[in-house]
Amino acid sequence: MSPSSNPPSDPESHDLFLKRWQLQLRKGLLVYLVLAVLSEGESYGYRLISSLGDYLGSDMAEGTIYPLLSRLQRQGLIESRWQIMDSGPARKYYSIKPGGREVLAAMKDRWEQIHQLLKRVSTP
Amino acid sequence: MSPSSNPPSDPESHDLFLKRWQLQLRKGLLVYLVLAVLSEGESYGYRLISSLGDYLGSDMAEGTIYPLLSRLQRQGLIESRWQIMDSGPARKYYSIKPGGREVLAAMKDRWEQIHQLLKRVSTP
DNA sequence: CGATATATATCGCTATACGAGGTATGGAGC
């Protein structure tokens, strides 16, 4: 266990750091991912959790996706419709609006810029 | 001005959205950038603001960099020393520790994963 | 009738970036 014998390289504390880092990275990343997925066709919250979970390696929490979708709709980037199902509870399908596609394109450009920048920084 | 005539594609509100998005993106990104720059040699807060400003297009605020550096030091990833200058106020030079390099390498891997993922999502 | 899977929503907590404000040092101009 070595509880506190090796502070400078304690792998356990590094894991914690990385976990928190990835949590922060998701702020901004998830909006992009949701818009990108919706740009390929409509979907709904519960389904997005599993599709994005496949991408990300870990599920995004319900407490994340539903507020996120509400936000995007309030901001006019996506729209929703209720779909009554023959079996099971109703689904709220979201689809991307033209404004959402514009924003997505801008985000994609900015993302590419940032990636180029990081390559430049890490490989001098 | 068209204050509210074109909600779905209002470029002004899109700019606001993108501005907020980039703010959120920086959460996590800046830690990476600071560690990456420090991995190439020691530096100090005030200097980091302008070097990273060049990279990012906009300066990072002083209220961002100083707490960030304190945090990284508290977490044992970087260390600092005071340098008295012949002219002007003293500088607090930060340098990366071995544990910081390990974390930086892990972040780089994860970042590459995420970039591949985004490419897969946006180009089906 | 209770357990489970599906599906949506909300609340409180935490972490981080930023703007505004504060402190201090030393050089240039009046």
Place this chain on the structure above:
DNA sequence: GCTCCATACCTCGTATAGCGATATATATCG
């Protein structure tokens, strides 16, 4: 000497987003 400015550090309050926990409802299966 005195004021202005660039350099250099720090801290506080605000806003935002992800997450875990919790609540609710529908339909199916045993």
